[in-house]
Amino acid sequence: MSTAVHHLNCATMAPALAAGGRVTPVRMVAHCLLVEAPDRLVLVDTGFGTADLASPRKRMGLGFVSAMRPALDPAETAVSQVRGLGHDPADVTDIVLTHLDLDHAGGLGDFPAARVHVYADELAAARARRTLNEKGRYVPAQWAHGPRWTTHAAAGEEWLGFAAVTALADDVLLVPLHGHTRGHCGVAVRRPSGGWFLHAGDSYFFHDEVRTPPACPSGLRIFQSLMQMDGKARVANQERLRHLHADHGPGSGAAEVVTVFSAHDATEYDALAGGTD
Template identity: 30%
Template structure:
């Protein structure tokens, strides 16, 4: 029975936000609310799986959202070169999760079929729904498809002993969370199924959403998949860095041993 190590890799952050940017319904919308940007690395015997890729300096300039580390630089403490990455779980195709796909040319992509259909379909005629996507990133995924480097999943799927994918949707049509067996129990990398602890713990939806019911139902799915609520890791919360210990570098935190203390709002 395989158990895996998991690392959260922070490559960027953004201040100048308010709670209105993070919660549809809130009683203090004008209060500051910062956000972190992460990739995740899953390591086991003879296998390394990258979960999402972040985005690069070109995208940072285009969106005026600077990053602190290029995704390739962020992985250097693991002694991993871009060509060493042969598997990437793409939780969804938004720019901050798939903006570095081109940096890892040898990687096969695990994606939900629903996400590719969404990112290349009629919903992209709407400016609001298209905003979190960048055409070049979606085209990179299509190029991988045509070169035989995309593995599609439709709902739940096991990609290794102790690693399963689960389509949740809501924030993006084919968003998937990653469930991983660790020493601490079943841990769930929620990605943007819950940007912050407060989203799923207080059931406060994030404003960028294609299907609100799927997003809210997804909170229940996260609880069902994890061995304990403390093992649900949100996709963008700065609190992750205070709950989990540093590993190797200031921008890396190890998740698989569980949090250092109880998680409360």
């Protein structure tokens, strides 16, 4: 059972085409979690790592750096924030990834001894990089140190109407949410105070996409369409997340309350940051 869950922003970005928030938000984040348990520390996603900041154009590409304008603040790296919370980074035994896009997996090398949990389909796609899209989004240098991969396949459990597979005990679950990438998933983390967090990764990008009716800035809608590997699955999973938010979100009165958030929405991050559950 986890004893605390911390919300970390492991990469602030200021998209170049924001147009004052009309096209994209003016500020985006890389929302990660640090889960404290009696016998381990667990990271959910990593944001950028120290090697990314040391050589951003080489590691992440000029196109990404120019378009997203990352802050490249060493204090935002997961390894720095783990230390800031009084922990030894070597105590991070497990990293659970929503997917392997470069802004989610850059910090893997800062925790070289950790087991890295990912869907098998995602790891296969990242290694193969079959399409132009996948050649740009996956950066093999981020896992050149040879992580201790723990791959997960078919989900055999049921979690609030979703298929799921246990990643760690019964407190951290992988929830298939394919579409953005071939093996994209959400990560459900049981809250010590009761209920769940669902880190939905890049299943959606804007907080109003999980409300009814949904809304999203035009630039983010276009970006999601350009980056998707399975548009039908991505759209269907967004609809499923809307139902989950309506039926189990805060204020729903549900017995099992689920707080859903995406990886990059600053509004969702700001609402949760600073608190320790």
